[in-house]
Amino acid sequence: MTESQLVSHYALWALVVGLSVVVLVLTRQVGILHERIAPAGALALSSGPVVGEPAPQVDAHALDGTRVRFGPEAERLTSQLLFFVSPRCTVCRELQPVVRSIATRNHVRLTFASDGDELDHDSFIASHQIDRGDYVVSEELGTQFGIAKLPYAVLIDEHGIVRAQGLVNTREHVESLFEAQELGVGSVQDYLQGKDQRSDSKEVHAHGLA
Amino acid sequence: MEPVISWTLRVALALLFAISVWEKVQGFSKFKRAMRDYELIPRAWVSIAARSLIVCEGVVAIALVATPWSGLGVIGLLVVYCVAIAINLARGRTEIDCGCGGTDGQPLSSLLLVRNALLAIAALGVLLPLRSRPLGPHDIFAIGAAVTTISILWTASGQLLKNAQAVRSMEGTR
Numbered sequence: 001m002t003e004s005q006l007v008s009h010y011a012l013w014a015l016v017v018g019l020s021v022v023v024l025v026l027t028r029q030v031g032i033l034h035e036r037i038a039p040a041g042a043l044a045l046s047s048g049p050v051v052g053e054p055a056p057q058v059d060a061h062a063l064d065g066t067r068v069r070f071g072p073e074a075e076r077l078t079s080q081l082l083f084f085v086s087p088r089c090t091v092c093r094e095l096q097p098v099v100r101s102i103a104t105r106n107h108v109r110l111t112f113a114s115d116g117d118e119l120d121h122d123s124f125i126a127s128h129q130i131d132r133g134d135y136v137v138s139e140e141l142g143t144q145f146g147i148a149k150l151p152y153a154v155l156i157d158e159h160g161i162v163r164a165q166g167l168v169n170t171r172e173h174v175e176s177l178f179e180a181q182e183l184g185v186g187s188v189q190d191y192l193q194g195k196d197q198r199s200d201s202k203e204v205h206a207h208g209l210a
Numbered sequence: 211m212e213p214v215i216s217w218t219l220r221v222a223l224a225l226l227f228a229i230s231v232w233e234k235v236q237g238f239s240k241f242k243r244a245m246r247d248y249e250l251i252p253r254a255w256v257s258i259a260a261r262s263l264i265v266c267e268g269v270v271a272i273a274l275v276a277t278p279w280s281g282l283g284v285i286g287l288l289v290v291y292c293v294a295i296a297i298n299l300a301r302g303r304t305e306i307d308c309g310c311g312g313t314d315g316q317p318l319s320s321l322l323l324v325r326n327a328l329l330a331i332a333a334l335g336v337l338l339p340l341r342s343r344p345l346g347p348h349d350i351f352a353i354g355a356a357v358t359t360i361s362i363l364w365t366a367s368g369q370l371l372k373n374a375q376a377v378r379s380m381e382g383t384r
Contacts, residue, residue, distance in 0.1 A: 001348065009348065013355040020362040027369040034376040 048146025072160035244309025281336035
C-alpha cells in the first residue's frame with residue numbers, strides 16, 4: 001500500500017469505530033427516553049385514606065365562615081377535588097390556575113385546603129381571585145388526609161368515597177387523578193403494577209395451558 | 211475467500227459464542243427455565259440438555275479460532291435454535307424468554323430468526339476456501355477494527371430490539 005492509502009485505511013477505520021460507538025450511544029438514549037415517557041401520574045403517598053374507602057369525616061370552615069363538611073355523611077351533588085396548598089409553595093401558586101381549569105372541565109367542585117397563619121392566605125386568595133367560600137383553613141383536614149407534601153390533591157366522588165389522590169406537580173399529574181377515577185384504579189403506580197401482574201398472570205396462564 | 215474477511219467472521223463469531231457461554235453460565239437457572247419454557251424436551255432432561263448446549267457453544271467458540279470447519283458447528287447450533295424458536299412461534303407462545311442471554315430476557319419474535327439467519331450466512335462465509343496470502347500488520351489491524359465495530363453494532367442491534375419491544379408495550383397502554 002502507498003503511504004496515502006495507509007493513512008486513509010487507518011483514518012477510515014477510526015471513523016467507522018467512532019461512528020458505531022455513536023450509534024450505540026444513540027440507541028441506548030432512545031431506550032432511556034422510552035423509560036422516561038412511561039405514563040406519568042400523581043404520586044400517591046402511603047399515609048392518609050385509602051382509595052375506594054370513605055374520606056375521613058371532617059368539619060371545617062371556609063374563610064367566609066360557611067361550614068364545609070368532608071366524608072360520607074356530607075351532603076353533596078358533585079364530585080369534589082380537594083387541593084392542598086400553602087401560600088408559600090411556589091408550585092402550588094403556579095399550578096393553581098391549571099387545577100381550576102381541570103376541575104371546571106370535569107365538573108367537580110374545587111376546594112382549596114391549607115393551614116397556618118391566616119394573613120398569608122388572604123393575600124394568596126386576593127392575588128389568585130379564589131372564592132373565600134372555596135378556601136378552607138384547617139389543620140385537622142391535613143392531618144386526617146395524611147398530607148405530608150404539597151401540592152397534594154384528593155378526588156372524592158359524590159358519595160364521599162376517595163377515588164384518587166396524590167402529589168401533583170404538573171398538569172399531567174392532576175389529569176392522572178381523573179384518568180385513575182375513570183379506569184377504576186387508585187393511582188398510576190397501581191395501574192403500572194397491575195399491568196405487570198396482568199402480564200405475569202398471562203405467563204402463568206400460558207404455562208398452565210401447555 | 212479473502213483471509214481478512216474470513217478471520218474477521220471467525221473471531222467475531224468466536225467472541226459471540228464465548229460471551230453467550232459466559233452469560234448462560236452466569237444465569238444458569240434462568241437459562242434452564244427458558245429451556246423448560248420452550249417445552250420441546252421432557253422436563254427431566256432439561257438440566258442435562260442445558261449443560262450440553264453450553265458445552266457445545268464453548269467448543270464451537272474455541273474451534274472457530276482453530277479451524278474454518280467449525281463453521282459447520284455454528285450452523286448446526288443455529289439450526290437447532292431456529293427450529294426451537296419457530297416451533298414456539300407457531301404455537302403462538304411469543305411471551306416466553308428466548309434464553310439468548312443478556313440481563314433482561316427477550317421475548318420470542320421472528321426478528322430472532324432473521325438474526326440467526328444472518329449469523330448462519332456469516333458461518334457459511336467461514337467455510338469458503340481461503341485465498342492463501344500472508345497477513346501483514348495492517349491486515350491484523352483491519353481484523354481487530356472490524357471485530358470491534360461488529361461487536362459494538364451487535365450490542366446496538368440488541369438495544370434496538372429492546373426499544374422496539376418498549377414501543378410495542380407502550381402502544382398497548384394507549
